[in-house]
Amino acid sequence: MNFSTKELQQVVRDAELGRRYADKLVKVQTREGQETWVLVHVEVQGAAQAGFAERMYVYHYRLFDRYRVDIVSRAVLADDTPGFRPRSDRRCRWGCHVFFRFPVQKLLDWHARWDALEASPNPFGVVVMAHLKAQESKDGASRKHWKWRLTRLLY
Numbered sequence: 001m002n003f004s005t006k007e008l009q010q011v012v013r014d015a016e017l018g019r020r021y022a023d024k025l026v027k028v029q030t031r032e033g034q035e036t037w038v039l040v041h042v043e044v045q046g047a048a049q050a051g052f053a054e055r056m057y058v059y060h061y062r063l064f065d066r067y068r069v070d071i072v073s074r075a076v077l078a079d080d081t082p083g084f085r086p087r088s089d090r091r092c093r094w095g096c097h098v099f100f101r102f103p104v105q106k107l108l109d110w111h112a113r114w115d116a117l118e119a120s121p122n123p124f125g126v127v128v129m130a131h132l133k134a135q136e137s138k139d140g141a142s143r144k145h146w147k148w149r150l151t152r153l154l155y
Helices: 005-012 052-067 107-119 123-136 140-154
Strands: 024-029 037-045 070-077 088-093 096-101 104-106
Touching (some): 037 052, 052 070, 070 107, 104 107
């Protein structure tokens, strides 16, 4: 696995849609070791933002245009707006149609699966729990309690 953040930043540097921050671009190979490779683009979005789906499409296309390999784009929505769930971008004009759909993981949805997060051996489960508790608890005593509890889960 190869993390290529600098390459992704070059692809989106000249974007015309406003300020952009690329998260990570990961190059992976098949388990069989084939010459084929896939670029996995993961975009973490911390706030509801108009134009997010369009930005996902632009990043996806620019990566394809530059490398001419399969691109897998995924979004992790870490915002606190339940209704913000962009999953696609669509362009249609004069019979020409472009439809781009991408998988989304909404961290707020994990509130309902809290027990599964606590039971999971995956350390990212604790990261998700910490994020959710940081969003919901604003007072110092509650945050201290959750920091202690979540830190213990790491052990």
